[in-house]
Amino acid sequence: MEEIDRFDGGAIPTQPHQGSGSGWAYTHSEHELASLLHNLDINTHFRMPNVYYQTQGTLYSEAMSYRQQFPPPPFYPRFPSPEAWNEYRQADQVEYQAIMDRNEAVFYEQYGAHMKAQEEQRAAASASTPAGHGGPMFTYGELGFDDSPGYQNFMDPPASG
Incomplete structure (x- = not known):
């Protein structure tokens, strides 16, 4: 009770030296x-x-x-016996497994959302492009590759040129 009465006076204890002005x-x-x-x-x-x-x-x-x-504080005397330590370890392993299960669920939720967004972007891009027009298409004639119909062998060009 004496300890509690100390706080009624407004004196709140702190860790060493804080607020005491002594460094x-x-x-x-x-x-x-x-x-x-x-x-x-x-x-x-x-x-x-x-x-x-x-x-x-x-x-x-x-x-x-x-x-x-x-x-x-160290593990001992926090865990006063091997039984207490093993009990703590078992509880910690259960907790860890629950954490990892939750993290795995979050991962797959985020991964699924990302993959769905990519698929929606691809679908939107293909929907905005008219059918058969994935990009500019040119014929050999438009590119100038069929200028000389008699010129078939690139290794033996015609003498007249």
């Missing part, structure tokens, strides 16, 4: 660093690519430094 080593708030780390962990867990974070920026660099200073 918070980061330019971003603890909330910003923790939010980025949580998002990165979620992306890693769900096997999503990191496409939104500038890894060369100060927020990302500070978050990585903060993670080194305050690493996530």
